[in-house]
Amino acid sequence: MKTWEYIVRRLILLIPVIIGVTIITFTVSHVIPADPARAFAGGPKAQPEAIAHIRAELHLDEPLWKQYFFYLNDLIHLNLGKSYLENRPVLESLRDYFPATFELTMVAMLIAVPLGIIGGIISAIKQNKISDHFSRIIAIVGYSLPIFWLALMLQYLFAYLVPILPLEGRLSVGMVPPTTITGFYVIDSILTGNVATLSSSLLHLILPAFTLGFSTLAIILRMTRSSMLEVMSADYIRTARAKGVPERKVIYQHGLRNALIPTLTVIGLQFGALLSGAVLTETIFNWPGMGRFAANAVLGLDFNSVMGFTLIVAIIYVIANLIVDLLYAMVDPRVKLGGG
Amino acid sequence: MERSSVRSMKACAIALLICAVLLMTSLSGCVQQNQTTIKNPTTYVRYDIGEPKTLDPAEAYDSASCDIVNNMYDRLVTYHGNDTLHIYPSLALNWTVASDQLTWTFHLRHDVLFSNGDPMNATDVKYSFNRVITVNSPDSSVAWILEQCMNLNSTTIIDPYTVQIKLTNTYGGFLALLAFSVASIVDMKTVEANGGIVANTDNEWMKENGVGTGPYQLDHWTHNSEVVLAKNLNYWGGWSGQHVDTVVVKSADEASTRILALENGDADFAYIPYGNLVDINNKTGLFTVQEPSYNVVLGLFDTVSSNKFMADKEVRRALSYAFNYQSAIDDAFNSYLYRLPGCIPKGMPYYNTQNNGTSVYNYNLAMADQILNQSGYLRDFNFKGTYYRFNNTAIRLWYNSGNAERQKMALSFQQALTDLGINSIVSTEGWPQYLNRMYHTNEWDFMFLGWMPDYNDPDDYIAPFVGSAANGGDTFHTGWANASVDSYINQGKYTVDPTARAAAYTAAFNIYINDPSMIFIGQETYTRGMRTWLHGYSYNPVLEYYYYDYYKA
Numbered sequence: 018m019k020t021w022e023y024i025v026r027r028l029i030l031l032i033p034v035i036i037g038v039t040i041i042t043f044t045v046s047h048v049i050p051a052d053p054a055r056a057f058a059g060g061p062k063a064q065p066e067a068i069a070h071i072r073a074e075l076h077l078d079e080p081l082w083k084q085y086f087f088y089l090n091d092l093i094h095l096n097l098g099k100s101y102l103e104n105r106p107v108l109e110s111l112r113d114y115f116p117a118t119f120e121l122t123m124v125a126m127l128i129a130v131p132l133g134i135i136g137g138i139i140s141a142i143k144q145n146k147i148s149d150h151f152s153r154i155i156a157i158v159g160y161s162l163p164i165f166w167l168a169l170m171l172q173y174l175f176a177y178l179v180p181i182l183p184l185e186g187r188l189s190v191g192m193v194p195p196t197t198i199t200g201f202y203v204i205d206s207i208l209t210g211n212v213a214t215l216s217s218s219l220l221h222l223i224l225p226a227f228t229l230g231f232s233t234l235a236i237i238l239r240m241t242r243s244s245m246l247e248v249m250s251a252d253y254i255r256t257a258r259a260k261g262v263p264e265r266k267v268i269y270q271h272g273l274r275n276a277l278i279p280t281l282t283v284i285g286l287q288f289g290a291l292l293s294g295a296v297l298t299e300t301i302f303n304w305p306g307m308g309r310f311a312a313n314a315v316l317g318l319d320f321n322s323v324m325g326f327t328l329i330v331a332i333i334y335v336i337a338n339l340i341v342d343l344l345y346a347m348v349d350p351r352v353k354l355g356g357g
Numbered sequence: 358m359e360r361s362s363v364r365s366m367k368a369c370a371i372a373l374l375i376c377a378v379l380l381m382t383s384l385s386g387c388v389q390q391n392q393t394t395i396k397n398p399t400t401y402v403r404y405d406i407g408e409p410k411t412l413d414p415a416e417a418y419d420s421a422s423c424d425i426v427n428n429m430y431d432r433l434v435t436y437h438g439n440d441t442l443h444i445y446p447s448l449a450l451n452w453t454v455a456s457d458q459l460t461w462t463f464h465l466r467h468d469v470l471f472s473n474g475d476p477m478n479a480t481d482v483k484y485s486f487n488r489v490i491t492v493n494s495p496d497s498s499v500a501w502i503l504e505q506c507m508n509l510n511s512t513t514i515i516d517p518y519t520v521q522i523k524l525t526n527t528y529g530g531f532l533a534l535l536a537f538s539v540a541s542i543v544d545m546k547t548v549e550a551n552g553g554i555v556a557n558t559d560n561e562w563m564k565e566n567g568v569g570t571g572p573y574q575l576d577h578w579t580h581n582s583e584v585v586l587a588k589n590l591n592y593w594g595g596w597s598g599q600h601v602d603t604v605v606v607k608s609a610d611e612a613s614t615r616i617l618a619l620e621n622g623d624a625d626f627a628y629i630p631y632g633n634l635v636d637i638n639n640k641t642g643l644f645t646v647q648e649p650s651y652n653v654v655l656g657l658f659d660t661v662s663s664n665k666f667m668a669d670k671e672v673r674r675a676l677s678y679a680f681n682y683q684s685a686i687d688d689a690f691n692s693y694l695y696r697l698p699g700c701i702p703k704g705m706p707y708y709n710t711q712n713n714g715t716s717v718y719n720y721n722l723a724m725a726d727q728i729l730n731q732s733g734y735l736r737d738f739n740f741k742g743t744y745y746r747f748n749n750t751a752i753r754l755w756y757n758s759g760n761a762e763r764q765k766m767a768l769s770f771q772q773a774l775t776d777l778g779i780n781s782i783v784s785t786e787g788w789p790q791y792l793n794r795m796y797h798t799n800e801w802d803f804m805f806l807g808w809m810p811d812y813n814d815p816d817d818y819i820a821p822f823v824g825s826a827a828n829g830g831d832t833f834h835t836g837w838a839n840a841s842v843d844s845y846i847n848q849g850k851y852t853v854d855p856t857a858r859a860a861a862y863t864a865a866f867n868i869y870i871n872d873p874s875m876i877f878i879g880q881e882t883y884t885r886g887m888r889t890w891l892h893g894y895s896y897n898p899v900l901e902y903y904y905y906d907y908y909k910a
Binding site: 052056060061063070103110173176184300303316318 | 400
């Protein structure tokens with residue numbers, strides 16, 4: 018199967034995934050006995066007209082299957098409905114928040130992936146040496162440190178005690194965001210030639226990206242180490258060494274290429290997880306991203322926002338897995354796309 | 358032991374030591390650092406929770422939206438400083454009211470420009486009021502505030518700088534309505550150029566933009582992050598004297614972030630929950646604002662509950678004596694709560710019509726016991742050797758999850774009920790589910806709730822609290838109704854004679870306090886942290902932030 022055929026087939030499979038996700042999310046969010054219309058309209062202060070208007074907009078007086086049909090019909094027309102917590106279309110909210118989270122996740126992955134892989138390789142080839150112990154401690158700390166604690170400590174250290182980095186946000190106080198082209202402040206600052214917002218946005222990325230990436234770094238590090246250890250004890254590595262292949266080539270060409278496959282799987286999953294689960298990091302660093310948006314939507318039972326967020330996350334996971342599968346084939350020629 | 362193993366252990370120990378040193382450095386070097394140099398000297402930065410839903414005065418109803426609207430737009434009248442008892446001129450220089458108490462004439466300032474340079478005149482005033490009523494915001498329905506006494510025929514332009522408002526009925530709180538954000542004056546030309554007025558439809562452009570006569574104009578709004586206002590160079594009040602040029606209102610959900618921002622000087626003003634005030638108290642350069650707010654804390658009885666004994670006023674009186682008010686103040690609110698004698702909070706006109714501001718009910722289990730016994734609710738149900746009232750039927754106490762104060766009060770109340778021989782269950786659920794229970798079921802007996810002001814008039818509290826559903830009240834769905842109280846509420850509402858209003862509210866109080874549909878627990882203390890370099894701030898519960906008064910020095 019050609020690569021493009023494989024990609025198209027996988028993308029077509031997105032449709033049943035989306036339908037499945039919407040059915041589950043819709044049912045779960047709508048069967049809870051609640052009065053979201055009153056909550057959106059102001060709680061006890063809500064006026065009857067406002068409650069009736071919202072109930073009508075959400076079709077809350079219709080049977081559940083009809084409500085789902087209305088939702089699906091809107092979805093086909095690329096209308097994700099209105100976010101009542103934000104008082105604007107869900108699509109607009111996602112358009113604003115997705116780039117913020119994506120930018121943060123990308124930088125977190127840029128920290129975690131190279132450091133994790135390099136650390137894992139060193140740890141494996143220097144097994145039971147000091148560097149291995151050190152990387153093991155880094156991994157254990159990365160696994161076990163609660164993300165909120167790490168975030169608070171980093172804020173305390175670098176924004177208060179030794180104030181060299183900003184405490185929160187995406188830009189310095191009162192700084193006007195760059196003209197929106199992509200929504201990524203770093204890229205938009207470069208595209209618009211705005212040096213001040215570029216440097217401010219880069220500085221503001223450091224603490225939250227490190228916080229978000231630290232646990233991923235630990236996972237990648239350990240996964241790379243264990244894969245490398247397994248591969249490096251394989252017969253073909255011994256053969257390569259016996260043939261006199263330089264050690265560097267043995268490690269990077271014969272060892273790493275084969276050890277990378279499980280690491281790639283983890284990277285793909287972690288990428289999706291970070292994009293959808295940056296709630297704590299975004300809350301503590303006051304980062305206007307999808308995690309905060311989703312958390313508020315869930316707590317406020319903002320159906321449309323929850324559904325919109327879930328859809329985006331499902332799509333991200335499918336695409337991330339697709340990319341990982343494509344990379345498998347690139348890294349290991351034995352892997353054939355689409356089986357057979 | 359093998360040599361390699363020893364080496365390995367040594368290496369491990371060294372690595373551990375390095376990590377420990379790093380950790381110790383981060384934790385032990387906590388030398389208190391306090392920012393003394395003023396950061397951003399011409400910019401006021403507030404860290405708060407939540408963010409506006411809209412910037413349109415015709416739609417704004419939540420406090421975050423009204424805060425921005427109040428600083429971008431002016432109204433005909435306003436409040437000054439912390440004075441809630443008097444109303445002052447703003448866009449109106451002065452006003453008169455005819456003897457019929459229905460016809461009000463406002464003389465406008467001549468020197469007012471909108472932030473875009475357009476002059477403000479009577480046409481804009483009429484347009485603004487009629488716009489609110491026509492748009493009738495479907496999402497917030499805030500138009501009800503003006504519609505209490507105005508309609509589309511109420512406002513007449515006498516001349517370019519004089520408007521006459523003929524009320525549909527007399528209303529004692531009329532001027533207070535005009536000071537609320539919904540009565541802000543918008544630029545007719547700007548609105549017409551950006552969608553105009555469409556009946557029963559919110560204006561999408563006005564949600565995120567706006568041109569007003571207020572001291573500040575919108576610079577930018579990054580959702581879920583910050584609203585930034587810049588000074589309006591056309592402001593009629595002028596910019597001589599000391600003022601901040603820029604206002605930044607940040608939406609920061611995490612309390613520790615707000616505290617750190619205040620401590621390192623990023624924030625000039627921040628919302629700090631009661632439990633965290635200890636973190637900033639007595640720190641150099643910081644100050645804690647503590648004022649009685651208009652936010653009241655209530656315990657509601659469902660008088661039409663499926664537990665029939667809740668319909669008996671004697672049961673509700675007894676429960677009012679069984680609530681430990683001092684525990685609520687001391688334990689739940691860390692002493693940041695004042696007693697509330699009735700519907701009207703302290704600071705609002707007619708507060709003293711409520712037993713001169715003294716609470717009728719105090720924690721008195723003996724009195725509660727006596728009332729229940731006299732009413733025939735005896736401890737006559739033996740359950741495993743303990744005697745309970747109400748045939749051991751449990752009173753269902755509810756609070757919304759995540760609200761620590763209400764949780765503590767519920768548990769304290771449960772203990773008191775146990776002492777009285779009343780079985781009870783404390784339960785919690787999320788806010789939308791909580792509202793569903795309150796408004797769509799009678800499967801609750803007691804719930805905690807709060808109320809914040811719309812405008813500075815007792816009618817905004819008495820009518821929704823103890824007015825009947827038929828009279829447009831019973832906001833909390835307690836099912837309570839009393840025709841005499843309704844009559845007194847309407848007397849107080851529809852007269853502008855202060856003596857008559859006071860008499861009506863006194864009479865209403867004397868009835869509803871002896872047949873309680875709720876426990877008036879307290880009035881929350883408004884607590885915020887601020888830098889001492891911020892000046893000009895004064896707390897006004899109905900015009901919480903007026904940035905024009907602020908400066909940093």
